[in-house]
Amino acid sequence: MTTTEDRTHVGAGIDAVTAVARRLLPEAGVITDRTRLRTYECDGLAHYRVTPALVVIPEDDAQVAAIVRACAEHGVPYVARGSGTGLSGGALPHAEGVLVVTSRMRAIREVRREDQRAVVEPGVINLDVTKAATPQGYYYAPDPSSQQICSIGGNVAENSGGAHCLKYGFTTNHVTGADFITPDGDMVALGGAAPDAPGYDLLGAVVGSEGTLGIVTATTVRLVRLPEEVRTILVGFESTDQAGAATSAIISAGIVPAAIEMMDALAIEAAEAAVHCNYPDGAGAVLVIELDGARVEVEEEYAEVARLCEDNGSFEQRLATDAVDRALIWKGRKSAFAAVGRISPDYIVQDGVIPRTALPEVLRAIAELSSSSGVRVANVFHAGDGNLHPLVLFDDAVEGAGEAAEQVSGAILDLCIEHGGSITGEHGVGMDKAKYMPRMYTDEDLDTMQLVRCAFDPGNISNPGKIFPTPRLCGEVPGRHKAAHPLQQAGLAEVF
Amino acid sequence: MTTQTLDATAREAVTSACARVEEPGAGDHVDGVVPGLVARPADTDQVAEVLRAATAHGLTVVPRGGGTKLSWGVAPRSADVLLDVSALDQVLDHAAGDLIVAAQAGCRLADLQERVAQGGQRLAIDETVPGTTVGGMLAANTSGPRRTAVGAARDLLIGITMVRADGVVAKAGGRVVKNVAGYDLGKLLIGSAGTLGVITDATFRLHPVPAASQWVTAPVSDPAAALAMTQAVLHAQVVPAAVEVAWAEGSGSVSVLLEGRVAGVAGRADATRAILGEGATGSDDAPAGGATYPWDTRASGEDRSTALKLTFELSALGEVLAATAGTPAVLRGSAGSGVLYAALPPTTDPAEVATLLERLRRVCTSRGGAAVVVDAPAAVKAAVDAWGPVPALELMRRVKDQFDPDHRLSPGRFVGGL
Numbered sequence: 063m064t065t066t067e068d069r070t071h072v073g074a075g076i077d078a079v080t081a082v083a084r085r086l087l088p089e090a091g092v093i094t095d096r097t098r099l100r101t102y103e104c105d106g107l108a109h110y111r112v113t114p115a116l117v118v119i120p121e122d123d124a125q126v127a128a129i130v131r132a133c134a135e136h137g138v139p140y141v142a143r144g145s146g147t148g149l150s151g152g153a154l155p156h157a158e159g160v161l162v163v164t165s166r167m168r169a170i171r172e173v174r175r176e177d178q179r180a181v182v183e184p185g186v187i188n189l190d191v192t193k194a195a196t197p198q199g200y201y202y203a204p205d206p207s208s209q210q211i212c213s214i215g216g217n218v219a220e221n222s223g224g225a226h227c228l229k230y231g232f233t234t235n236h237v238t239g240a241d242f243i244t245p246d247g248d249m250v251a252l253g254g255a256a257p258d259a260p261g262y263d264l265l266g267a268v269v270g271s272e273g274t275l276g277i278v279t280a281t282t283v284r285l286v287r288l289p290e291e292v293r294t295i296l297v298g299f300e301s302t303d304q305a306g307a308a309t310s311a312i313i314s315a316g317i318v319p320a321a322i323e324m325m326d327a328l329a330i331e332a333a334e335a336a337v338h339c340n341y342p343d344g345a346g347a348v349l350v351i352e353l354d355g356a357r358v359e360v361e362e363e364y365a366e367v368a369r370l371c372e373d374n375g376s377f378e379q380r381l382a383t384d385a386v387d388r389a390l391i392w393k394g395r396k397s398a399f400a401a402v403g404r405i406s407p408d409y410i411v412q413d414g415v416i417p418r419t420a421l422p423e424v425l426r427a428i429a430e431l432s433s434s435s436g437v438r439v440a441n442v443f444h445a446g447d448g449n450l451h452p453l454v455l456f457d458d459a460v461e462g463a464g465e466a467a468e469q470v471s472g473a474i475l476d477l478c479i480e481h482g483g484s485i486t487g488e489h490g491v492g493m494d495k496a497k498y499m500p501r502m503y504t505d506e507d508l509d510t511m512q513l514v515r516c517a518f519d520p521g522n523i524s525n526p527g528k529i530f531p532t533p534r535l536c537g538e539v540p541g542r543h544k545a546a547h548p549l550q551q552a553g554l555a556e557v558f
Numbered sequence: 559m560t561t562q563t564l565d566a567t568a569r570e571a572v573t574s575a576c577a578r579v580e581e582p583g584a585g586d587h588v589d590g591v592v593p594g595l596v597a598r599p600a601d602t603d604q605v606a607e608v609l610r611a612a613t614a615h616g617l618t619v620v621p622r623g624g625g626t627k628l629s630w631g632v633a634p635r636s637a638d639v640l641l642d643v644s645a646l647d648q649v650l651d652h653a654a655g656d657l658i659v660a661a662q663a664g665c666r667l668a669d670l671q672e673r674v675a676q677g678g679q680r681l682a683i684d685e686t687v688p689g690t691t692v693g694g695m696l697a698a699n700t701s702g703p704r705r706t707a708v709g710a711a712r713d714l715l716i717g718i719t720m721v722r723a724d725g726v727v728a729k730a731g732g733r734v735v736k737n738v739a740g741y742d743l744g745k746l747l748i749g750s751a752g753t754l755g756v757i758t759d760a761t762f763r764l765h766p767v768p769a770a771s772q773w774v775t776a777p778v779s780d781p782a783a784a785l786a787m788t789q790a791v792l793h794a795q796v797v798p799a800a801v802e803v804a805w806a807e808g809s810g811s812v813s814v815l816l817e818g819r820v821a822g823v824a825g826r827a828d829a830t831r832a833i834l835g836e837g838a839t840g841s842d843d844a845p846a847g848g849a850t851y852p853w854d855t856r857a858s859g860e861d862r863s864t865a866l867k868l869t870f871e872l873s874a875l876g877e878v879l880a881a882t883a884g885t886p887a888v889l890r891g892s893a894g895s896g897v898l899y900a901a902l903p904p905t906t907d908p909a910e911v912a913t914l915l916e917r918l919r920r921v922c923t924s925r926g927g928a929a930v931v932v933d934a935p936a937a938v939k940a941a942v943d944a945w946g947p948v949p950a951l952e953l954m955r956r957v958k959d960q961f962d963p964d965h966r967l968s969p970g971r972f973v974g975g976l
Contacts (some may be wrong), residue, residue, distance in 0.1 A: 176789060176873035177896075177926075184921040199793060205731075221738045232736065234745075235713045239926070250950040255926030256869035256896045258699060258749065259974040261948045262957055266745025270738050272577075280925075290795040310655060316678060316766030356797050359822035415734045447736045461787055484737035491739055502739055503729070510720075510728035511741040517956040525626065529740065 075136025114155030131247025144213030150492030182217025221270030239282035298342030328440035339394030396504030406455035414478035451489035575607035610725030623691030665695025684849035699749030702849035703800035706894035717761035776834035785876035801894030853901035869927030908941035
């Protein structure tokens with residue numbers, strides 16, 4: 063496995079930034095002790111570890127701005143981190159930089175039913191937004207599987223969605239405004255409570271930019287009316303082919319469920335071992351289908367979905383009869399990643415996307431990869447929008463097993479690209495997939511994306527080293543370059 | 559009218575870059591600025607060639623699709639080349655099973671809709687200006703009633719091909735709905751008025767065409783009632799696809815669009831009628847004006863109305879309507895999204911426009927939004943600040959400077975003179 067080596071050398075500017083932090087923040091908000099710094103050495107992708115030079119835990123936007131300003135002044139890199147649940151190393155610290163932890167900025171400032179908006183700070187837990195809005199008849203739709211622990215700041219940085227994105231759209235569709243600290247340390251407002259703010263849609267660029275353009279210190283989110291009726295159905299199939307065909311049939315019938323999730327036999331086994339969710343015995347695949355909306359229509363859609371599943375070979379269908387039942391069905395699905403730990407000592411959570419119609423073909427190809435390499439792969443994913451989450455299982459104690467798993471994991475991404483898909487649907491590129499970006503995009507595409515970064519962060523101090531395999535010097539003239547990159551020539555960057 | 563002239567070498571460079579290059583005709587001016595040449599590339603490569611030639615010779619370029627919104631914004635400082643992409647008019651791919659469509663920038667939205675309708679699908683973006691093209695719709699960020707349910711272009715665009723000012727072709731996004739690999743350049747280009755790059759094709763998420771739809775409309779005679787009605791509909795369980803308000807001279811109507819299954823729509827229409835009160839009536843047809851703006855979109859020159867776009871928090875609807883009291887403003891738009899469009903007659907005194915604009919701007923900006931001039935006769939454009947205050951303008955300048963360092967694409971048309 064890849065392990066980024068800890069470095070003990072710390073840049074000179076850190077002392078200056080530390081002094082600023084000590085002046086502004088309470089004692090507990092500035093961490094310099096090496097043992098305590100190590101607590102923050104990774105996010106949810108634990109095989110990359112880097113100890114930051116300094117951790118700060120600010121309490122408001124002014125403190126964030128002052129720290130970023132100090133970083134800018136001294137050329138010190140910084141990385142923002144919310145709950146640290148990211149799965150692509152997006153919040154991996156910089157050894158010579160500052161880790162800005164937003165966990166103390168967790169106020170839900172406003173829930174405005176009349177405007178269908180809430181204003182929340184970056185450390186707020188995703189599910190808490192829904193909890194705050196529910197008494198008023200509303201909820202926050204983007205729901206990553208980690209919604210009980212992940213923070214809104216991280217969701218915004220990674221544009222991480224979840225099961226309900228199929229019908230309701232992704233994080234970026236639900237963020238209308240943000241208070242934003244630029245890499246110069248300036249505070250600016252992007253967007254607002256209303257749509258279509260005049261000027262370039264900088265907010266659209268910032269959401270999903272993985273902290274490379276700056277730090278969001280408050281987010282205005284759209285709230286969605288709680289539906290009149292919700293029906294959650296657990297459907298058992300003998301094979302993933304059948305479950306995939308049922309998914310296609312449902313979408314082709316013009317039904318857009320709130321969610322269609324699929325788990326294969328191995329994923330079911332893991333979930334059963336962990337949370338005893340009582341999924342159908344002997345299923346080669348299950349679908350979790352949720353329909354929501356106006357009662358009459360949900361009833362009609364339910365009848366049609368049930369028929370389509372039956373037509374495509376389902377052997378068992380179970381309709382959740384109450385909230386407890388529904389919660390158990392979802393618990394199986396949402397705990398699947400963590401549950402895999404019960405059936406394998408180590409695993410890689412992959413995140414790729416394919417057009418939905420390619421599902422059967424790609425699942426078969428993954429099965430072939432698995433059998434030819436001897437590496438087990440459990441599949442749990444958002445079938446409705448083609449977002450795959452193959453869990454590649456291995457035992458690091460076995461020589462070469464990690465490498466083999468990495469290879470299978472990479473080959474799965476190649477499959478996604480081959481079928482016109484993407485290397486990430488919600489986890490982000492981060493540190494982990496920067497090397498895959500050139501497989502999906504041309505040099506020109508990547509160069510153009512870097513124009514955005516150069517506009518926001520010409521000094522390359524905001525979460526450097528993420529997303530792009532080779533940074534671009536912001537002063538250089540855009541266009542085609544044939545020779546080696548100047549940073550590469552200077553020995554400062556590596557080509558993957 | 560100001561007319562651009564190109565020297566012979568520059569002329570030759572543009573001519574050899576592109577299949578068709580013509581002298582400008584009567585309809586080829588950009589809000590009074592007559593280009594030196596009209597280039598009609600046949601594909602993305604030729605668009606790139608034209609832009610490379612423009613770079614080499616320091617020419618300014620204004621892109622055009624169907625030309626239906628070419629006078630919007632501020633007149634460009636210069637337009638050496640009018641880059642007409644109307645020959646890039648193909649639907650490239652309708653993958654019905656994946657609910658996506660890819661089309662070239664010059665493809666008419668109506669043609670795209672006709673094509674995907676064959677598969678029982680639609681791009682849930684209204685045609686607000688007849689004849690609009692995919693590229694023009696994106697560059698001007700037009701939207702209509704249906705944005706309340708599924709959002710506007712920014713929510714449905716999943717991939718884009720653009721040509722940069724320096725002629726480099728770049729893509730972002732792709733052809734899957736869920737994709738977070740790299741920066742979302744599509745969003746930056748939406749509403750950028752041709753100042754960041756030239757869009758040559760775009761890929762969108764589609765929705766199934768609903769089995770049934772019905773409008774329920776009720777008259778309203780004061781702003782507070784309009785607000786109360788829209789709030790009641792939004793918080794009810796009728797799942798509106800659109801909540802529209804039309805308003806003129808102190809009264810108007812609230813219209814609610816219900817879409818879905820036959821039985822469901824019938825029931826929700828009944829519920830909506832009950833919410834809107836005794837005067838509410840149902841209809842299969844859209845209310846007068848449909849998805850278009852409250853001004854004559856075919857008018858040009860001094861015959862143009864002053865066209866405004868007003869955005870605000872949903873609960874500010876009453877205040878916005880009230881702010882137009884005593885003026886000849888006609889309003890229409892999505893009360894369910896916080897977006898209204900207003901029109902003032904072409905003959906309105908620029909000073910009167912300025913006064914109303916200032917009043918509306920005060921209300922809209924204090925309520926989370928903005929008031930901008932979409933289009934207006936030249937005298938009005940000269941008398942008012944079309945865009946008003948724009949937060950984060952310095953960052954926008956930096957973005958423009960990166961994408962178009964010489965400011966050759968549609969110079970001056972956008973916020974802050976960009």
